[in-house]
Ligand SMILES: NC(=O)C1=CN([C@@H]2O[C@H](COP(=O)(O)OP(=O)(O)OC[C@H]3O[C@@H](n4cnc5c(N)ncnc54)[C@H](O)[C@@H]3O)[C@@H](O)[C@H]2O)C=CC1
């Protein structure tokens with residue numbers, strides 16, 4: 001059976017990492033005899049340039065008909081002065097909402113060969129193995145926005161059912177791991193966080209009594225992620241806190257260029273993308289690390305397409321290339337984006 005994959009390379013380094021990572025997927029598909037078809041769709045700034053809108057209707061229909069969606073990254077300074085509705089980032093939010101992918105799964109796994117590249121002393125990162133479950137289709141990014149001459153507002157809204165479903169994702173994930181969930185909020189100040197804490201406490205007590213639940217305020221978590229990262233198993237949090245904390249968490253691994261993500265709903269295709277943005281500062285220079293994109297392909301194979309063996313082979317190839325030092329400059333290597341991807345492709 002052919003599996004249909006929509007590719008949206010996007011802007012900045014998006015096309016570079018998508019093309020390079022594609023060669024790893026080609027190698028894996030050949031070795032494991034996967035029957036995949038690809039459709040490249042306009043999305044983000046490049047879609048604004050060509051069609052006037054960041055998430056064109058035919059891209060939306062292609063995504064909805066696909067088995068999985070691969071995304072590079074969107075955005076760039078040339079789009080920053082566009083009206084809000086036309087911004088590439090608005091297309092990203094619209095796509096996540098349209099596909100109903102409310103659960104953004106971001107694994108943060110210490111890679112021993114990279115520990116020396118981080119800012120942390122020897123041994124500090126031993127045992128770091130975290131999964132952040134970020135709520136992706138609610139909260140302040142999606143709330144009503146308004147602007148006057150000397151004021152601006154962004155509404156932050158969460159409903160009970162939005163919180164319940166993401167907490168269940170965290171509970172299910174914890175059961176497959178060390179059985180611990182840390183829920184992150186700002187319930188000492190925010191009404192949405194008070195609701196978040198109430199609902200999380202109830203759902204976990206009623207449905208996941210076997211899972212240990214802790215609560216932590218987001219400012220304290222920003223500190224604890226650095227001071228005691230090995231203490232955490234599954235972290236569940238709302239949209240903006242998860243966005244910020246995972247960029248921070250990438251420093252536990254060595255570069256934002258290596259972290260992947262999977263965004264899942266209850267049905268329909270998942271969306272698989274690195275956690276970083278379009279990195280305009282290095283775009284077009286062959287410097288972008290393709291590992292976040294390649295690891296997102298591994299997540300697509302495991303979580304989205306039910307091909308865990310192929311996913312494991314890609315993950316092992318990534319680890320072997322890192323171990324050998326066949327990596328881009330952000331990880332201390334000397335390879336270009338293409339060469340770093342090829343170093344992984346030949347190890348699959
Ligand atoms: N999912 C998406 O498409 C996202 C898009 N954005 C957009 O991306 C644009 C740039 O945003 P920034 O704040 O600069 O964040 P960014 O994540 O693109 O870059 C932050 C820093 O990390 C570096 N970096 C990022 N990815 C890398 C990689 N694969 N290899 C090596 N270094 C890498 C960049 O060079 C830069 O110094 C903005 O327009 C923003 O809105 C930001 C985050 C996510």
Ligand SMILES: CC(C)CC(=O)C(=O)O
Pocket residue numbers: 089092141243275276
């Ligand atoms: C436009 C932003 C919400 C994208 C982002 O930073 C992310 O999803 O990590």
Ligand SMILES: [Mg+2]
Pocket residue numbers: 243244247275
């Ligand atoms: Mg982000």
